[in-house]
Amino acid sequence: MEGLVPKDTRDASDVSTDPAKAAIGKTAVLYRMALPDHLCPSGQKARWLLERQGYIVDDRLFRTRAEVDAFKAAHGVKTTPQAWIDGTRVGGYTDLRKKLTGWDPSRTTYTPVIFLFAVAALTAVALSIGFLGAITWQTLGWFISVSMILLGMQKLRDIEGFTTMFLNYDLLARRWVPYAYVYPFVETGAGILMTGMLLTWLSAPAALIVASIGAVSVFKAVYIDRRTLKCACVGGNSNVPLGFVSLTENLMMIGMAVVMLWNIF
Template sequence: MPKDTRDAATVTTAPATAASGQTAVLYRMALPNHLCPSGQKARWLLDRHGYDVDDRLFRDRPEVDAFKQEHDVQTTPQIWIDGERVGGYDALRQKLTDYDPKTKTYRPVIYLFAVAAAAALALSIGFLGAITWQTLGWFISVSMILLGMQKLRDIESFSTMFLNYDLLARRWVPYAYIYPWVETAAGVLMTGMLLTWLAAPAALIISTIGAISVFKAVYVDKRELKCACVGGNSNVPLGFVSLTENLMMMGMAIAMIVLLFT
């Protein structure tokens, strides 16, 4: 524990009084069987932003319950800055950084495509000794696997979001549950260049339906929706990214079908 931590039971100074200037007051759990992760992150964030932390630790559950009742809060940790209660870790993060849980962002997709690109380069250099057109193919197929896994991680949330715009899923709900399995399986087979006769047509079908659905929802109906491309509960806007995902799959599938019959 940091040297400036104290047991909450031994502290009598009110948090609003102690929290002044560059001193922040932090109450967090450090029970025998539970060291609160959010409390640890709150401590780190306060240190990072130059605060002297009055770190007050709860050592047993009755202390936590009494604190919640006294301050009329539902959770810990709780932080005070400049004499005012900020709230928990998420509230502190919003106060000290630009974090906003409701802000739309492309960051998850950027990270995913970056990993797919790195994997494609590793496969190309490791197995082929050079960057070739196959590198692009691996980038697309690995992206499909990663995108599919994001959807399968919470298929219920994905299916709910997907039903907002996919034309086939809105007519036949089971398709919302089938789609991520097909995308993932097609990506695996394409990466291994196996069963092309099955993987390529499957990818072409779901990507064509997806592209038409996204184009209609965004560019025809002008709807502002969140994209289900990286799974449910994401803040990625529906539009260019999802359309690109589907167009990449379409291009890959068409190329593989052409190669299959030449």
């Protein structure tokens, strides 16, 4: 492995200087690994974050594992990078991000859903213009079907995490656990078939059934039982609240399925 990873070309500061005394004003002290076989990604991100926040970085690079081990023992830490600001050790990249940006990993957010639907919308527009030469009603259909694919893939990415969250509210899954594992495959598969406008007799009823169960389940959990839950719509361990987003997902699937069934009968 030696020599496969290039060394960081920036000069390392004197590592013997007390980091608490060196980290004053807009100067931050950062210890990170730049070994012959490992240039620490978190260390690079920590330096970039500090510089973006206007700090001059006193960059202290470890070139050997022995230096890393000695540093950990001397400062009583288990990991690197480690950063100091205003004479105080902040910690690693995650701690630094929390302090400098106010990032909170447990905070409720709709960001994943916004990005997902934006990608689906742009894909639908690209398909419409590329194949039809204009934005039509089919664009909406593609937006829904592509959204189904992307949402299904998010669930399949961590199916255990998804099923755990799904079992909190889905009425059928709570009676028959295997349904929680089947659901993302049905959603993804139906989305693929709907995008290609194939096997409508199969994809539309499948989407209609799972979406109807989902819509009733979400409505009951949120608007009748008044429960505060996290939504499994974008996969397990998300911080998207259960409610409007999941209900919209299911209603879109229902609408798409109904229209497609109407067109074939």
